[in-house]
Amino acid sequence: MTHQLFIQHGGTFVIMFDGRRDFHEPLEEYPTGDISNEWTISLVYRLQQSSIPSALSFKLIGAISGIWPIKELNDCPLLYHCSAVLCVDGQTELRIIVEDKRVIIYLTHELSKHFISPNIAASIQECLTLTLEAVLTFYLSSIGKSYRKMNVSNLFQIEIGEICDRSPCVVSISKAVNASNWVCDKGINHDTKCSRLWFFDKGQKECQSNCTGLDKTVLTKSPTDKHLARLAKQLSINKCKELVLYLGIEETEWEEIEYVYLKAAFDYEIHGIEGTAFQII
Numbered sequence: 001m002t003h004q005l006f007i008q009h010g011g012t013f014v015i016m017f018d019g020r021r022d023f024h025e026p027l028e029e030y031p032t033g034d035i036s037n038e039w040t041i042s043l044v045y046r047l048q049q050s051s052i053p054s055a056l057s058f059k060l061i062g063a064i065s066g067i068w069p070i071k072e073l074n075d076c077p078l079l080y081h082c083s084a085v086l087c088v089d090g091q092t093e094l095r096i097i098v099e100d101k102r103v104i105i106y107l108t109h110e111l112s113k114h115f116i117s118p119n120i121a122a123s124i125q126e127c128l129t130l131t132l133e134a135v136l137t138f139y140l141s142s143i144g145k146s147y148r149k150m151n152v153s154n155l156f157q158i159e160i161g162e163i164c165d166r167s168p169c170v171v172s173i174s175k176a177v178n179a180s181n182w183v184c185d186k187g188i189n190h191d192t193k194c195s196r197l198w199f200f201d202k203g204q205k206e207c208q209s210n211c212t213g214l215d216k217t218v219l220t221k222s223p224t225d226k227h228l229a230r231l232a233k234q235l236s237i238n239k240c241k242e243l244v245l246y247l248g249i250e251e252t253e254w255e256e257i258e259y260v261y262l263k264a265a266f267d268y269e270i271h272g273i274e275g276t277a278f279q280i281i
Contacts, residue, residue, distance in 0.1 A: 042168040043105040044159045057082045057098035118200035125198040160195045
């Protein structure tokens with residue numbers, strides 16, 4: 001895995017091997033990284049085919065690398081034979097590993113898996129599923145099989161879960177959705193809350209009645225500007241005032257803030273009216 005690299009261009013794949021090193025010798029410029037259960041959730045596509053052809057894995061990785069950029073470390077792209085590490089944002093990375101009958105996906109947040117955005121996880125799952133279906137359709141057509149009446153989504157099963165000993169520990173979607181936890185073959189109890197992020201309802205506005213709230217790991221962290229912006233967007237001016245006063249800001253400070261921003265908004269309105277009047281003239 002660490003000594004192979006492929007390059008895709010116009011449907012042509014070039015595979016390069018570094019023959020100077022033993023196949024299992026780790027390379028410092030291509031570290032395996034940490035995908036422990038504390039930071040990572042997993043998604044597994046289990047295919048019905050006995051094995052996944054290399055060309056299929058190349059096309060799948062090539063397709064998703066057009067959506068998310070390949071991560072680089074020490075100016076080296078983390079792109080391997082049948083696997084890759086991709087950047088989702090500054091704190092989240094996506095790993096894909098294609099092996100035998102499985103496509104394994106790891107989504108990792110550098111602080112905690114509890115910081116993984118539900119919208120991001122669900123969007124990634126949707127993109128990956130559609131991409132895999134398109135790749136399977138292409139593969140079936142290339143070997144002469146009729147796929148017009150075939151639902152390619154029936155060619156694989158989706159399982160979600162976490163990490164056990166650096167390997168995916170997953171269950172079916174129905175089991176994860178209908179249970180708050182499960183015990184794996186190793187006797188470890190897994191919570192399904194983070195695993196269900198892969199199928200988060202992006203139209204959902206409020207937490208469900210059985211929601212246990214944010215994890216303690218999240219509550220001990222300071223909110224980022226993005227978190228504060230999301231919160232402010234959901235608050236009215238009066239609710240926002242109540243919150244900042246509750247947090248200890250003096251009312252005079254709030255009035256100064258309110259004056260500055262109201263004045264700025266008024267100035268924008270004046271400029272807008274002046275610009276419109278100038279165009280009419």
